[in-house]
Amino acid sequence: QVQLRESGGGSVQAGGSLTLSCTASRNFALLHMAWFRQAPGKEREGVAAVTRGGRTKYADSVKGRVSISRDNATDTLALQMNSLNPEDTAIYYCAADYTLIMTRPLVSSDFDFWGQGTQVTVNS
Numbered sequence: 054q055v056q057l058r059e060s061g062g063g064s065v066q067a068g069g070s071l072t073l074s075c076t077a078s079r080n081f082a083l084l085h086m087a088w089f090r091q092a093p094g095k096e097r098e099g100v101a102a103v104t105r106g107g108r109t110k111y112a113d114s115v116k117g118r119v120s121i122s123r124d125n126a127t128d129t130l131a132l133q134m135n136s137l138n139p140e141d142t143a144i145y146y147c148a149a150d151y152t153l154i155m156t157r158p159l160v161s162s163d164f165d166f167w168g169q170g171t172q173v174t175v176n177s
Contacts, residue, residue: 055079055166057147062171065137069175073132075147075168081128085153088121088132089161090143090173097146099159101132110155115141137175144170 056078065071077084087102101111101121109121120133130147148164 055084055149057149057166057168059145059147059168059171062145062173064174064176067138067175067177069137070133070135071137071173072134073145073147073171073173075130075132077128077130077149077166080151081123082125084149084151084166086121086123086130087148087153087159087164088130089146089148089159089164090141091146091170092140092143095143097161099161100145102153102155102159103130104153104155108155110159112159134173137173139175139177141173142175143173145173146170 059075061073085104088100089097091097103109103121103123118136122131147168149166150164
């Protein structure tokens with residue numbers, strides 16, 4: 054079992070930036086990692102993913118504004134978000150799995166391990 058813990062959420066003004074972090078309890082270097090988000094009344098959607106080898110992919114809604122990165126030395130996943138707008142308001146979840154198909158859209162059912170989530174609120 055892998056425990057994931059997110060941090061870094063908070064409130065920010067529109068146009069601002071925020072960096073989220075996620076740590077894994079074990080086997081971080083073997084895991085493919087991703088960020089999902091869920092806004093009130095909406096489905097959980099994939100934001101970005103990074104393979105254990107460092108390949109990345111992004112949802113079209115955040116492409117160019119968001120950067121996902123991983124540091125295997127500290128077992129930490131990061132999500133740098135810029136030019137935030139109120140539509141980015143959501144609970145952001147860190148997710149992990151030992152397998153990942155990068156050629157198809159991110160779906161939550163592809164990930165076995167999840168964090169508790171961290172709230173991001175963007176004020177207009």
